[in-house]
Amino acid sequence: MKKDILTTGNQHFNDVRNINRDLIEKALEMRCNAYLAHVKAKLLTMTIYDVNSSKTALKREVAARTIIENQIKHKSAQLEELNTQLEKRVVEEVEKRRENELILAQQSKMAAMGEMLGAIAHQWRQPLNALGLYIQDIEEAYDFGELNKEYIHKAVTNSMNQIEFMSNTIDDFRNFFKSSKEKTDFNVIDSINEVLSIVTASLIKDKIELSIKFSDFNNFKIHSFANEFKHVILNIITNARDAINDARIIDSKMEYGRILITIDLLEDKHIKITIEDNGTGVPEKIIEQIFDPYFTSKHASVGTGIGLYMSKVIIEKNMRGKLYVNNIDHGARFIIEIPKAST
Amino acid sequence: MIQYNYNDSINILRDIHWVGFYDEQADLHCNPYLMVDGLDVILFDPGSIPHFSIVMRKIIDLIHPESINHIVASHQDPDICGNLPVMEDLINNPELRIITESGCVRLIQHYGINSKYFKVDKNNNKLILKSGRVLEFIPTPYLHSPFAIMTYDIKTKTLFSSDIFGTVSKDWELFKEINSTFKAMKLWHQAIMPSNVILKKCMEKLQDMDIERILPQHGSIIEGSAEVKTAITFLKDLPCGIDLD
Ligand SMILES: Nc1ncnc2c1ncn2[C@@H]1O[C@H](COP(=O)(O)OP(=O)(O)O)[C@@H](O)[C@H]1O
Ligand SMILES: [Fe+2]
Ligand SMILES: [Fe+2]
Ligand SMILES: [Mg+2]
Numbered sequence: 001m002k003k004d005i006l007t008t009g010n011q012h013f014n015d016v017r018n019i020n021r022d023l024i025e026k027a028l029e030m031r032c033n034a035y036l037a038h039v040k041a042k043l044l045t046m047t048i049y050d051v052n053s054s055k056t057a058l059k060r061e062v063a064a065r066t067i068i069e070n071q072i073k074h075k076s077a078q079l080e081e082l083n084t085q086l087e088k089r090v091v092e093e094v095e096k097r098r099e100n101e102l103i104l105a106q107q108s109k110m111a112a113m114g115e116m117l118g119a120i121a122h123q124w125r126q127p128l129n130a131l132g133l134y135i136q137d138i139e140e141a142y143d144f145g146e147l148n149k150e151y152i153h154k155a156v157t158n159s160m161n162q163i164e165f166m167s168n169t170i171d172d173f174r175n176f177f178k179s180s181k182e183k184t185d186f187n188v189i190d191s192i193n194e195v196l197s198i199v200t201a202s203l204i205k206d207k208i209e210l211s212i213k214f215s216d217f218n219n220f221k222i223h224s225f226a227n228e229f230k231h232v233i234l235n236i237i238t239n240a241r242d243a244i245n246d247a248r249i250i251d252s253k254m255e256y257g258r259i260l261i262t263i264d265l266l267e268d269k270h271i272k273i274t275i276e277d278n279g280t281g282v283p284e285k286i287i288e289q290i291f292d293p294y295f296t297s298k299h300a301s302v303g304t305g306i307g308l309y310m311s312k313v314i315i316e317k318n319m320r321g322k323l324y325v326n327n328i329d330h331g332a333r334f335i336i337e338i339p340k341a342s343t
Numbered sequence: 344m345i346q347y348n349y350n351d352s353i354n355i356l357r358d359i360h361w362v363g364f365y366d367e368q369a370d371l372h373c374n375p376y377l378m379v380d381g382l383d384v385i386l387f388d389p390g391s392i393p394h395f396s397i398v399m400r401k402i403i404d405l406i407h408p409e410s411i412n413h414i415v416a417s418h419q420d421p422d423i424c425g426n427l428p429v430m431e432d433l434i435n436n437p438e439l440r441i442i443t444e445s446g447c448v449r450l451i452q453h454y455g456i457n458s459k460y461f462k463v464d465k466n467n468n469k470l471i472l473k474s475g476r477v478l479e480f481i482p483t484p485y486l487h488s489p490f491a492i493m494t495y496d497i498k499t500k501t502l503f504s505s506d507i508f509g510t511v512s513k514d515w516e517l518f519k520e521i522n523s524t525f526k527a528m529k530l531w532h533q534a535i536m537p538s539n540v541i542l543k544k545c546m547e548k549l550q551d552m553d554i555e556r557i558l559p560q561h562g563s564i565i566e567g568s569a570e571v572k573t574a575i576t577f578l579k580d581l582p583c584g585i586d587l588d
Contacts, residue, residue: 021350021400028396028403028433035429036392039455 122201127162208257223341235307243279391425417505418488447490500555510562519563537584546579
């Protein structure tokens with residue numbers, strides 16, 4: 001019995017011990033699991049946080065990139081704007097240039113017109129005088145009873161000749177200022193003669209002798225704008241006249257002015273027109289500038305400084321030729337080289 | 344023959360306890376030990392997560408877990424360090440130090456350890472306890488971990504040998520006649536140790552030491568200096584790892 005109680009007691013003690021062990025181990029296992037769950041949760045939150053922060057980092061990066069992109073866009077827009085502005089300015093500049101050129105051409109025309117008016121005045125003086133004489137003569141003839149049919153016919157014919165001459169001068173003048181619509185074949189010598197017919201009278205008045213020298217008339221055909229070419233010749237001749245008149249002021253003994261026009265054929269099928277005068281010559285310190293627009297050494301009421309500029313433009317740009325100057329012993333020499341018309 | 348109750352902790356010496364889990368299904372048995380030296384409590388190779396609840400219960404039977412202030416992790420393996428984070432969490436002692444080798448720190452921090460480390464190589468391979476008792480750490484590189492250490496308790500001449508002197512066998516007892524363990528010891532060492540060249544060097548070193556008992560992390564305790572010598576002699580010439588083909 002006693003042994004039974006002891007065994008049972010022992011049994012009971014062991015059971016309690018085992019239950020205790022199990023309980024503690026269960027608790028520790030739970031503790032362990034709790035810890036691991038906690039670690040997992042922590043890991044999860046960290047992961048979520050990481051994902052979030054990498055998301056925000058990504059967002060931030062995207063935002064930064066967007067800003068940079070926008071900046072680039074803005075910059076390239078600015079650049080584009082600048083470019084268009086530049087283009088616009090180039091166009092404007094070109095336009096302005098063109099306008100200036102037009103103004104210059106207009107001014108040169110006006111200047112030439114001034115020259116021409118002077119020339120016409122001289123051109124008309126003689127026929128006007130003649131007409132006046134004829135008309136006076138009619139009155140006298142009547143007084144002396146000489147006014148018959150034959151006389152009248154002769155007076156009318158003479159008067160009509162003068163009037164025709166004057167009318168021609170006007171026509172020349174008018175033609176001169178029509179700008180050539182298109183290129184034509186024309187003879188350089190004809191053109192020069194047409195200019196001379198306009199300016200001769202004024203040259204005579206200024207006691208200037210003009211001579212023209214060439215070898216073979218038929219060889220000097222060019223294909224270009226005829227009127228513009230005449231303007232160039234007129235410009236150079238009037239400049240020569242001015243230079244001669246200036247030379248007279250310096251040297252009062254100088255009697256005759258001389259202008260010599262020589263037309264030659266160059267080997268490479270260029271026509272060379274040399275216009276020499278015995279004027280002042282071009283002072284060395286301005287020789288580089290005389291082809292610049294608005295450059296003039298003359299008094300404002302006389303000089304415009306456009307003539308040589310326009311001449312150079314016409315010869316070199318429109319006619320693909322050359323216009324240049326050098327001084328000779330007593331005076332200046334202007335040389336025009338233009339391609340001959342291909343026959 | 345004494346019958347041991349493996350359900351409870353087992354006193355090896357007055358102040359050294361076996362706190363392991365006897366898993367009858369396993370062939371590899373893990374032996375964590377607890378040393379209680381007054382104010383210093385040292386836990387050796389606490390083990391894995393599956394072993395945690397039993398190991399901890401046995402510890403709680405002996406002391407308050409908060410009093411543990413050192414854990415020796417002889418190397419980085421999961422059968423040693425697996426439950427370290429849970430262990431330190433439950434111990435909850437801000438003074439707790441993990442004793443290990445510097446190179447090992449680099450690895451075991453990946454378990455998610457929060458405690459501070461006591462790096463043996465940075466401390467002259469010595470830990471002096473508050474009582475004045477000295478624990479010596481013996482590096483045993485490549486046996487089998489490059490960072491492996493053993494702990495030698497000068498006072499009791501006890502060697503905590505970690506994986507060395509371990510056995511692998513279903514037939515396990517904490518104390519076993521030395522000659523009956525050689526087969527399992529051979530099996531274990533040939534499987535896990537890299538080469539006799541390395542093992543021999545270690546044994547030669549141990550030959551000159553005064554060792555009363557060896558407490559391996561696996562297998563059975565080797566009690567008595569003569570038995571210790573026998574074991575050392577056995578391992579000294581054991582070909583293992585790359586020696587075998
Ligand atoms: N034959 C010349 N002899 C000397 N100087 C000349 C001659 N032709 C032109 N020049 C110089 O070149 C300048 C520019 O001529 P031009 O462009 O025709 O303008 P402008 O005759 O209105 O002055 C003249 O002012 C003058 O100083
Ligand atoms: Fe190991
Ligand atoms: Fe191990
Ligand atoms: Mg002029």
